[in-house]
Amino acid sequence: MTDVLRVALAGLGTVGAGVIKLLDANRELIERRAGRPIEVVAVSARDRSRDRGVDLSRFAWEDDPADLAAREDVDCVAELIGGADGSALALARDTLAAGKSFVTANKAMIAHHGLELAEAAEKAKVALKYEAAVAGGIPVIKGLREGAAANEITSVYGILNGTCNYILTEMEAKGSDFADVLAEAQRLGYAEADPTFDIDGIDAAHKLAILASLSFGTALDFDTVATSGIRRVIAEDILEARALGFKVRLVGTAEAAGGKLFQRVHACLVPRDHPLAHVAGSLNAIVAQGNFVGRLFFEGAGAGEGPTASAVVADLIDIARGEYGPAFAMPHARLTQAEAIEAGDRRGRAYLRFTVHDRPGVLAEITAAMRDANVSIESMIQRGGAEPSEDSDDVVSLIIVTHEGPERCVIDALERLKGAQSLAGEPMLMHILDL
Structure with missing residues (x-):
């Protein structure tokens, strides 16, 4: 390993370009905090010709992202492609097999394959980092894995999808129905052309499964997250909730007790005096309850170029410092298999x-x-x-x-x-x- 942490970047969309911009803008500060320089040396994306607002001519280009893992001038790979499987998963496996650290913002891949990747990282004695996979720029992964490491966490819950929260708070503010606000959110770029993963709760369920494993020391179990979204919330529900002293929010909830685990993502009524009721727009917020630390509340931007790039670079700084540690706060072999609690x-x-x-x-x-x-x-x-x-x-x-x-x-x-x-x-x- 050279003094410089040499990074390969797979995926040059909004977040990938944001990582390069952040490393350029805060280069001196990042080097002082990391203890050594962090440099992007190679990149990969589908379209070479697209203008991404950054100078890519200084980096080696690989058409196949899998080739990044094999480069001898790369110490660490950051994956910003997305998707639970396909090229992102292949790159993760190849990178760890090559004995190199891996950083990702890919919540779907971690939710479905996190245990496999954590085991591979431990065997290779390298880092698997995914701060950007949950709640964008909010340092909730580091907060739970490190800051609250001495605590037994009994529950973790929160607003985990900015698109849904934006839609619900706009419905609240304007009295509009779901379909009208969704169309406006798509026009403004807050919602995808196909918003299924967001509005049906799947995106939030991926994040909740990760938080549950990290918080409770249980094996990842995405398949038992009871998941529903906000498609059927209408303006009348918002008004009735307000009259009753509540606000409607899409909330992911996970609780563990007696070797059993409950996980659910659903639209629910939040009391007006609860901190989550005041989380507006596209913000995310997570609440964790520790037996000694009490209630921890994390709030901030859950997506976007700057916040997500900030989380990716924070992971790179940890790797540059040599701060690895197990991906889910304890070795994967010590994670327990919890019995799913039925909602009933x-x-x-x-x-x-x-x-x-x-x-x-x-x-x-x-x-x-x-x-x-x-x-x-x-x-x-x-x-x-x-x-x-x-x-x-x-x-x-x-x-x-x-x-x-x-x-x-x-x-x-x-x-x-x-x-x-x-x-x-x-x-x-x-x-x-x-x-």
Whole structure:
């Protein structure tokens, strides 16, 4: 190894170009903090001709990113390609097999293949770093892995997707429906042309699985993250939540106890006085509960050129210092296999929105299903419609908030109402955050 940390960069999109800009702009400061210079020596991307706003002529170019791992003048590879498999995973495996450290912003790859890569890094005695994979520029990975290392973390939860948070806070501010705000977010570049991974909660689930493993010392288990998104949140839900003293947020929640693990990403009602209720726009925020340190709250930009590049370069500085350590805060062999906790085993309160035909008997049918499923109703509100009549075709909303109870009872009540002629659409269920 030379005195200079020689880096190969795979992927020259917004973040890749941002890494080069940051290394150029803060070169002297970074060298002082790292204890030696950090230099990009080789790059790879699909299009050589594209103007990325940085001078690439000083770097060696590899058309195939896999060739970066084999270069003798490279000590470390930073992967910013994306995708759980394909060329990104091949590059990760080749880099670690070659005995070189690996930095990535790829949350999907870490969520699906993190254990394999952590084992490979430990065997090669090199670093696997992924600070940029979760919450962009927020140093939550380092905070949990190092700053809170002495603590037993019992829960970790938060707002993990900036696109969803932007959409929900815009709906809140403007009273607009989901589809209209999504279209505007796509026009402004806050949402992808295909926003599925964001709005269906998959992106947040990748990040939650990583945080859970890091926090609890459990093996990565993305497949058991119960995942739903915000497609079915409407303006009325936002308004009703506000009237009840809540705000709607997409929240990822993970809890561990007694060798069992619960992981869920879903739209929920957050009390107005909770810190997450005040996280607006595209910001991310994570809360972790430690048995000695108490509540830790991390907030900041979860994506974008500057924040994500900042996290990538922070990992490079660690590697330049020789700060490696296991990827998930303990050797991969010491991570435990936790039994997944079913959502029905948890207790909590719920918000339910029913779209119903405004006819006699509807209320009795719904409350009977609640009674038979042992769901206790805290409050009930009907919006729209006049006096119901036998021949009415009006559709109205019925909002129910439950008392605390087993989640399986709410699920049972909704099962009992499946196919009910009173319903004009699928009920909307959001749990109420109580953490």
